[in-house]
Amino acid sequence: MGAMDRPVLVLNANYAPLHVCTTRRALVLVLAEKATIILNGRGMIRTPSTAFPLPSIIRLGQMVSRPQPRVRLSKQELFRRDNHSCQYCGRQDAVLTIDHVIPRRLGGGHTWSNLVTACAACNRKKGGRSAPEAGMPLLRTPSEPPATANYLYRRYLPVNQDWVPFIDGW
Ligand SMILES: [Zn+2]
Incomplete structure (x- = not known):
């Protein structure tokens, strides 16, 4: 995976985890002043004339409202x-x-x-x-899993440990 394709956690203005985007997209949001870098854990990307920090977490400047996320049945x-x-x-x-x-x-x-x-x-x-x-009872009553941030983003956490404090509790 190229540096520009690495996942970046996007926080809402109130710090609620919103979604995950690519580093490329995150830099576009930062350069357009729509988001600020919360955590810059990945060094810099250099062009001949300048260098940009590579964020791992950004936060939107304006609150985005959206429906309560749900886990897609698959x-x-x-x-x-x-x-x-x-x-x-x-x-x-x-x-x-x-x-x-x-x-x-x-x-x-x-x-x-x-x-x-x-x-x-x-x-x-x-x-x-x-x-x-x-005559085969279930071990647990099946139900829709709650779409907590921990559940939604769990697969990213092994390689993005710096996200954990920003995901816990949502
Ligand atoms: Zn079995």
Whole structure:
């Protein structure tokens, strides 16, 4: 990944984490005086005539309003919510699939509360039945994960540890 493509955390004017953009985009916002650099942890980028700091966090000068973020329902996010473990037997070392707790043909929806991670063996055993019919209780009641900043940005944190104090608590 080039230096200009590295992710930068964008904070709202009130310091709430807003989204992630590229370093290129962050510099454009800073040079246009729409944002200021909060953390400059990545050195400088030099051109023949000048040098710019490479931010890792910027903050918008004006408050941006937007709807409460939600976690998008996807296979990857379901695995993540369920901690990559089968929600029937708890196994983590198996081939994982997505199971409809109530099968679609019985009216079960494609929703956070009706989809769980299941190992291939449990999925086969359960077959076309609902979880209660199959006598297979769930380890946890599935629901939509809260879109906290920690949840939304967790995948960036291992390589962007300097973001942690700005994400905690949102
Ligand atoms: Zn299982």
